[in-house]
Amino acid sequence: MSKISTDPTRRALNGPTMGTRWTALFHVDPAIDTDPVRAALQAAVDEVDAQMSTWKPDSDLMRLNAAPVGVWQTVPMPLLEVLVLGRDIGLASGGAFDMELGDAVAAWGFGSDTADPVQIRAAMGRHRNTAALEIDVAGARVRKTADVALDLNGIAKGYGVDRLADTLVALDLPAGLVGIDGEMRAMGLRPDAAPWSVAVEAPDPARRSPHSVLALHNAAVATSGDYRHWIDVQGCRLSHTMDPARRAPLVAPPASVTVIARTCAEADAWATALMVLGAEAGATLARQIGLDALFLLRDPTMGFRSKAVGRLFCDQCPEAAAQHAQ
Template identity: 70%
Template sequence: MSKMSTDLTRHALNGPTMGTRWSAQFYTAPDVDPAPIRAALQAAVAEVDAQMSTWNPESDLMRLNVAPVAHWQVVPAHLFKVLRLGLEIGQTSNGAFDIGMGDAVTAWGFGPEAASPERIQSAMTAARDGVETRLEFDVEGSRVRKTAPIALDLNGIAKGYGVDRLAETLRDFGITSGLVGIDGEMRALGLRPDDSPWTIAVEAPDPTRRTPHSILALENAAVATSGDYRHWVEVQGRRLSHTMDPRRGAPLVAPPASVTIVAPTCAQADAWASALMVLGADHGARLARERGLDALFLLRDDGDSIRSVEVGRLFSDTPKPNLPLGR
C-alpha cells in the first residue's frame, strides 16, 4: 500500500432504508468529520423512498397512482427521471421490464396486502396492455399523466437508483474512492486507495444460507442481482418468485435462479437484471449480447447443481460445467 493510501481514513457507515439497510465504505483525509456525510447519505435514500415507495400511501409515486386519468401530475425530479428510465428499458427489453405491474404485485401478495384471487384474475387480464401506451411525459413541466388506468411499481429499479444517489452524495463531498450499496445492489467509485479494484461477491442462489458463487472486481461500475431465492410468496402450496412476468401479470414460471448485471449505474443494472430474469437464459443472453451488457445467468439443473451462462466483457460466452450449489 502506498504512503498516500495510509494517510487516508477508512469510514464504514450504514443506516435504514426501504425495509433494509444502506451501506457506504469510503476514504477521506484524517481530519474529515463523517457525521455530515452520514446525514447526507441518509437524506439521499430517504428522499428516494419518499418519492418511490409503494408501501407509503403518501409517496409521490402513490399519489400519481391515485391521480385521475388524463390529469397532469407534477412529480419531483428524481421520480420523473426514474419513470422515464424505466419506460426506456421497458421499450428496449421488448416489455420484459414493466413499471406498470403495480396491480399484479399487489394481487399476488408482494405488496402491503395479502394475495387476492379476484385481483390476480384482473391483473392477468390487464397484462395485455403495455405501460408505454398509458403514460405521457411533459419534460419542461416535470409532469406525468396517465392516459388509461395503471398502477406503477418501481421496486425493480428504485433500490438501484437509491444506490446511485448514495454514490452521487459521496461525490458531492469530493470523495472519489468508495463502495455503496443497498441490500446487495452495489456501486463502486474509482479504485481503493492502493489502486486495487473493489471486490464484490455474487451470491450463490441458495435460500438457506449466504455463500459466494463468484467474485467481481469493479471500478466505476455498478452491479445488481435479481433472483428467485430471497423473496417469494406461497400460493396453494407453491412457492412463487417475486419477479413478475409482464406478459402474464403473474410470477415467473421456471425462471433462472438469478441474473447478475454489471452496468454504469445501479438503476440500469437493477432494471436489466429483472428484465433478463423475465426473458430467461436463451432470449436474455441474446439480448444482453445485442445491448452490450455484462450478464451472469445462474441456472438450476437436476439436483443441487448450478450452471452458469455468461455474457460480456467481464464474463465469457461459454456455458460452464455444473458446479455444486454454493461453491
C-alpha cells in the first residue's frame, strides 16, 4: 500500500445540539469508517442536552426545578458534576457565576418564552438566595433549600464540549479539536506536531471576523459576549448575561471575555463570571487565581480595546495572537 493511502485523513464531523451545532475535527486512517464516531459524538451531546436543557420540560434539570423545596432528588452523574462545578465557581467568584437565575432568564425572554414585564418585576424583586442548593455527592442527589429555578446555560455547552473530547479519547482518537458554538477544546497536536488554531472572535454583531488566533494544546477556550444573544428594550440592547445582584441583564458589560482553562466547562463558567464582574474586578480576580483571560472593551475612539491577564494573554501582547497553552 502506498504511503499516501495510509497518511491520516482530515475528518470534520458536526451535528445539532442545544439550538446550535457541535463540531469535531481529527485525523484518522482513511480506511476507518467515521459513522460510528459521529453517532457516539451525537449521543454524548444528546445526553447532556437531555439532562441540562431548560427548553425540554422533561429534562433532568427541569424536573429538579419542579421538585418541592427540601426534598432530595436523585440526579444523573453528568448533571451532578456540573452542579458541583457551578457551585464551586460560584463561590470562588463571589457569586458572579450564579446557576439560580432561571426565573430571571425566562422573564427577560432569553428562554423559550418572550419577555414578560410582570415576570421581570417579580424576578427583580425576588430576594437573592445564596447556596439554595444542597448537594450530596456520595448519594448522587440534590435538594433545593429555597424556591429557585436553576439555569445552566453558562456552563452546559462547555461541559458538552468536554463530553465530545472524552468520547474521542474513548474511541482511541486522542488528538482533535471539538466545539459547540465557539466553545472549543483541543486535545494533543495535529499530525504535523503543530497545535490547533482557534480564533477569538471580534465582538462585532454585524459580521463574524477574528480578533486574534490562539494556538491550543491540551486546553479549552470559551467566550462570553454581549454581541450575539441580546434583546432590544426601548432602543437599548441588553445582553443575555444576567447580573445576579439585580436579576437583570448586565449594564455596560465588556464586549466579550475569553478564558482558557483545563476543561471547557471551567472556561465557560469563568467567562460568564468575569463578564459579570467586569474588566477591572474580573481582571483582579483572574490574576489572583491564575486564570488566563482576555477582555475586549468597547472604545468610542478605537472601536474596542483589549485587557489581557495571564501568561497566555500577557498584558504586553494586547492582541493575544498565537498563544500556546501547554
